[in-house]
Amino acid sequence: MFLWESIAFGPIHSRRLGSSLGINISPTDVKICSFDCIYCECGWTLEKNIASTHFLPAPTILEAIRMKLQQCHEEHVHVDSITFSGNGEPTLHPEFDTIIAGLKKIRDQYYPRAIITCLSNSTQLQKESVREALMSIENPMLKLDAGLEPLYQMINRPLIPITLAETVHELKKFNGQCVIQSMFLKGEVGGTFFDNTTNENITAWLQIIKDIHPLRVVLYSLDRETPAQKLIKIYKKDLEIIADKVRALGIEAAVYE
Numbered sequence: 001m002f003l004w005e006s007i008a009f010g011p012i013h014s015r016r017l018g019s020s021l022g023i024n025i026s027p028t029d030v031k032i033c034s035f036d037c038i039y040c041e042c043g044w045t046l047e048k049n050i051a052s053t054h055f056l057p058a059p060t061i062l063e064a065i066r067m068k069l070q071q072c073h074e075e076h077v078h079v080d081s082i083t084f085s086g087n088g089e090p091t092l093h094p095e096f097d098t099i100i101a102g103l104k105k106i107r108d109q110y111y112p113r114a115i116i117t118c119l120s121n122s123t124q125l126q127k128e129s130v131r132e133a134l135m136s137i138e139n140p141m142l143k144l145d146a147g148l149e150p151l152y153q154m155i156n157r158p159l160i161p162i163t164l165a166e167t168v169h170e171l172k173k174f175n176g177q178c179v180i181q182s183m184f185l186k187g188e189v190g191g192t193f194f195d196n197t198t199n200e201n202i203t204a205w206l207q208i209i210k211d212i213h214p215l216r217v218v219l220y221s222l223d224r225e226t227p228a229q230k231l232i233k234i235y236k237k238d239l240e241i242i243a244d245k246v247r248a249l250g251i252e253a254a255v256y257e
């Protein structure tokens with residue numbers, strides 16, 4: 001398990017995004033998230049009191065990003081995507097919309113061709129400022145790991161009161177202008193076996209995908225160490241079978257191992 005120790009890092013090569021410059025707007029010493037996913041590469045969410053979290057102010061974050069982009073630009077480093085993916089959920093930052101607006105100006109100055117990507121767990125979409133900020137970037141990648149409520153609660157373990165139905169309601173407000181990212185896995189948690197690749201879950205998940213009609217669906221499975229110990233990876237050939245069902249809806253799908 002690891003935490004990013006800086007605000008801007010990389011770029012690192014990503015199969016999904018190319019040369020990706022990472023942005024972490026969560027604290028650097030603790031993971032802050034509204035989920036406690038059983039597969040999170042940052043480990044369990046130990047800090048459960050989001051309200052008392054000390055986030056760095058937007059001007060401090062934007063200056064750190066500006067310096068990093070300026071440095072990369074001077075060193076002729078190629079950047080395809082400026083990507084929010086840090087120690088938790090970026091949309092929990094109280095100034096998320098201000099940071100997005102500031103970042104767009106900095107991006108236009110140094111890397112006008114780079115896209116802005118935000119990996120989000122979709123739990124803050126009921127806030128208009130968050131939704132509009134995500135809608136204003138090129139690549140909002142929004143998490144949807146289950147089609148059935150019990151699986152949503154078991155895999156993502158929300159720390160705030162939120163249901164799958166509420167999340168889907170908000171995702172539909174993107175009018176298809178988003179990317180859905182879905183983790184597939186199975187295993188045992190707390191003595192209960194689960195599997196989000198069953199026909200029952202995939203049928204429900206596909207119906208939601210059809211309703212949201214995103215630009216693209218990204219399917220993936222386990223890659224790194226997980227906090228829950230008895231999890232089983234879904235291999236590429238099985239992810240491709242699910243992806244083909246998405247493609248049959250006329251929606252682009254990509255599989256990453």
Ligand code: SF4
Nearest residue numbers: 033035037040088121
């Ligand atoms: S939403 Fe992301 S950061 Fe939060 S617990 Fe899940 S995997 Fe980890």
